[in-house]
Amino acid sequence: VIWMTQSPSLLSASTGDRVTISCRMSQGISSYLAWYQQKPGKAPELLIYAASTLQSGVPSRFSGSGSGTDFTLTISCLQSEDFATYYCQQYYSFPLLFGPGTKVDIK
């Protein structure tokens, strides 16, 4: 079974900041990684798949990078609507797993 960690678990930032979230796997998963954004009371929304491919309709300030065991989600210029919780998800093997999440809140 693959283990996943995300860091930080909580990130306090201001609008306009550049923020990065890390997702680390216990074994290599090539580029089989997705990122989601979730706001309170809402379903998750897909941001990025295949580690770095932006989902249609997602603003270009979001980007993903990495392969193997280390991945990063970057928001280049944080907007007010970006305050949310972010999850990575591996789909390399069963069981499909989500990371524990990173909450981005207002500093």
Place this chain on the structure above:
Amino acid sequence: EVQLVESGGGLIQPGGSLRLSCAASGFTVSSNYMSWVRQAPGKGLEWVSVIYSGGSTYYADSVKGRFTISRDNSKNTLYLQMNSLRAEDTAVYYCARESKGGGYYSDWGQGTLVTVSS
């Protein structure tokens, strides 16, 4: 437009059973890989089960032997039959459609809350 609408959640006693439904529109359930993902209150996301277009099914270890995923092609609806429910099954249950690329979810329902408590 793709739409997924879950129903069937509620309060159920430990050991009880519940069936969740996910009515789909804008696409054909039987032609897609469909999953259930749950989220306990204040916690992260947990994949529960998937049914492939060919009919193969897979489950998380935490629900294997207790939950059954299925679909009704005539109703374009996905189901999750949940038996022997435990307090730790308390969660919002989302149905989700896998993107054609496989393994990640491009479409989600709004979720239905299942509370297991006496």
